Amino acid sequence: MSPDVRTVAPSEFPDWMRAVRTGFLTAGGLPSEELVKDRRADVDLSRVQGVFDAGRCVATYRSFAQQLTVVGGATVTADAVTGVTVTPTHRRRGLLSRMMATDLAAAKERGEVVASLIAAEYPIYGRYGFGPAARAAEWEVDVRRAGLDPRRSGQPADGGRIEMVDGADIRKTGPEVHAALAARQPGIVSRGERWWRTHTGVAPRADHETWTEPFYVVHRAANGEVDGLLVYGVDDKWGDSKQPLNTASVRDMIALNPAAERALWHYLCSVDWIATVRSGYRAPDDLLPLLLPDPRAARIITDTDWLWLRMLDVPRALEARTYGTDASLVLEVRDEAGLAGGRFLLDASGSGARCTPTTRSADLALGVGELSTLYLGDESVRRLVDLGRVEELRAGAAATADAVFRTGRRPWCPDVF
Numbered sequence: 001m002s003p004d005v006r007t008v009a010p011s012e013f014p015d016w017m018r019a020v021r022t023g024f025l026t027a028g029g030l031p032s033e034e035l036v037k038d039r040r041a042d043v044d045l046s047r048v049q050g051v052f053d054a055g056r057c058v059a060t061y062r063s064f065a066q067q068l069t070v071v072g073g074a075t076v077t078a079d080a081v082t083g084v085t086v087t088p089t090h091r092r093r094g095l096l097s098r099m100m101a102t103d104l105a106a107a108k109e110r111g112e113v114v115a116s117l118i119a120a121e122y123p124i125y126g127r128y129g130f131g132p133a134a135r136a137a138e139w140e141v142d143v144r145r146a147g148l149d150p151r152r153s154g155q156p157a158d159g160g161r162i163e164m165v166d167g168a169d170i171r172k173t174g175p176e177v178h179a180a181l182a183a184r185q186p187g188i189v190s191r192g193e194r195w196w197r198t199h200t201g202v203a204p205r206a207d208h209e210t211w212t213e214p215f216y217v218v219h220r221a222a223n224g225e226v227d228g229l230l231v232y233g234v235d236d237k238w239g240d241s242k243q244p245l246n247t248a249s250v251r252d253m254i255a256l257n258p259a260a261e262r263a264l265w266h267y268l269c270s271v272d273w274i275a276t277v278r279s280g281y282r283a284p285d286d287l288l289p290l291l292l293p294d295p296r297a298a299r300i301i302t303d304t305d306w307l308w309l310r311m312l313d314v315p316r317a318l319e320a321r322t323y324g325t326d327a328s329l330v331l332e333v334r335d336e337a338g339l340a341g342g343r344f345l346l347d348a349s350g351s352g353a354r355c356t357p358t359t360r361s362a363d364l365a366l367g368v369g370e371l372s373t374l375y376l377g378d379e380s381v382r383r384l385v386d387l388g389r390v391e392e393l394r395a396g397a398a399a400t401a402d403a404v405f406r407t408g409r410r411p412w413c414p415d416v417f
């Protein structure tokens with residue numbers, strides 16, 4: 001008989017964590033008591049699912065409430081999905097499908113507007129109605145080819161200032177800077193207090209995880225306000241005839257305006273010894289390459305789907321964002337799981353929208369995964385029509401939908417969760 005999917009009791013949580021480590025191939029064995037205690041304090045067990053077989057946890061799944069910024073700066077509550085594993089001995093028997101169905105039904109019941117996740121592999125989540133909604137790009141900059149003046153200092157020339165700070169300062173100012181970013185950047189997801197502790201090295205770590213304290217800097221605008229932060233690590237590499245060949249790797253970078261963004265990138269590319277800068281996961285239209293006199297010095301090393309979304313409530317999701325133009329569209333949304341499908345009239349405008357069930361004839365027919373892909377404005381409706389994934393039922397509807405949904409700048413989710 002196939003074992004039950006159920007919530008996890010407090011005493012089973014260490015075994016559940018071991019199963020996560022087994023599924024993600026990070027380390028065998030039970031985690032330390034200190035780590036279990038720290039994680040446990042941050043986890044709502046009513047949203048932790050597990051499967052137990054012969055006294056051992058063999059499948060894991062967890063969700064938590066997350067705020068997701070949508071186009072226009074409003075947030076919606078997402079059912080953020082994480083820690084999804086099935087132990088190799090129990091794969092391809094439908095355990096993930098059962099955990100997913102349970103969680104999405106509960107999220108719908110709780111009134112969450114979308115579900116969100118970062119997919120380990122592309123083919124896993126489309127079948128559950130998720131679609132890739134924001135991409136991530138990483139650049140590697142050959143600093144010596146970038147064309148920046150080697151006589152410049154790391155300080156901006158516009159009255160702004162770069163300051164070195166400590167992890168404790170970032171724990172204090174970081175959440176505020178992040179909140180300001182979340183108020184303007186579609187795709188940003190909320191970071192809890194634990195996120196800041198983990199990324200400044202003060203949360204307990206597993207034995208297999210190493211930590212080197214990074215360098216922390218903030219950017220202050222001319223009026224003294226912190227409007228950017230940068231966290232980076234640097235390796236120690238020297239060439240044969242003693243040339244420094246260090247690589248700086250960005251771990252976190254938030255800039256609240258283009259001046260701060262320019263100042264932080266130019267700062268990092270002006271630190272003596274640093275020959276290479278790795279940008280970390282940025283929006284695909286990050287300013288970085290074009291801020292360099294020679295943008296070809298920045299080579300893309302990662303270009304990938306990143307944040308996946310799955311609409312659970314189409315009217316509330318579509319009413320939460322703003323649109324590129326005033327127009328009406330009737331969308332026939334298919335959802336095999338029966339959670340979010342229906343025919344909806346979207347009256348969109350630059351300041352918001354009304355979205356209601358309708359019996360009017362549809363302009364476009366699409367699956368809930370495709371609508372989720374279009375949600376943050378990062379994909380072209382025309383392209384999905386050409387791929388046969390969206391049906392254009394009224395001539396011109398795809399062009400109208402592109403004018404409505406697409407955005408000037410692209411969504412970005414910098415976090416893994």
Ligand SMILES: CC(=O)SCCNC(=O)CCNC(=O)[C@H](O)C(C)(C)COP(=O)(O)OP(=O)(O)OC[C@H]1O[C@@H](n2cnc3c(N)ncnc32)[C@H](O)[C@@H]1OP(=O)(O)O
Nearest residue numbers: 081082083084085086091092093094095096097117120123
């Ligand atoms: C948000 C996150 O946490 S992302 C992390 C996801 N986890 C991992 O990648 C860890 C390693 N992989 C695993 O633990 C497992 O393989 C899982 C969790 C991805 C899948 O669990 P399973 O219980 O094997 O999935 P399940 O049996 O329910 O599969 C359902 C369907 O998805 C397909 N599927 C599952 N995993 C994959 C995959 N990695 N690639 C392609 N198809 C897949 C199955 O073939 C099945 O297809 P079918 O319905 O056409 O028969």
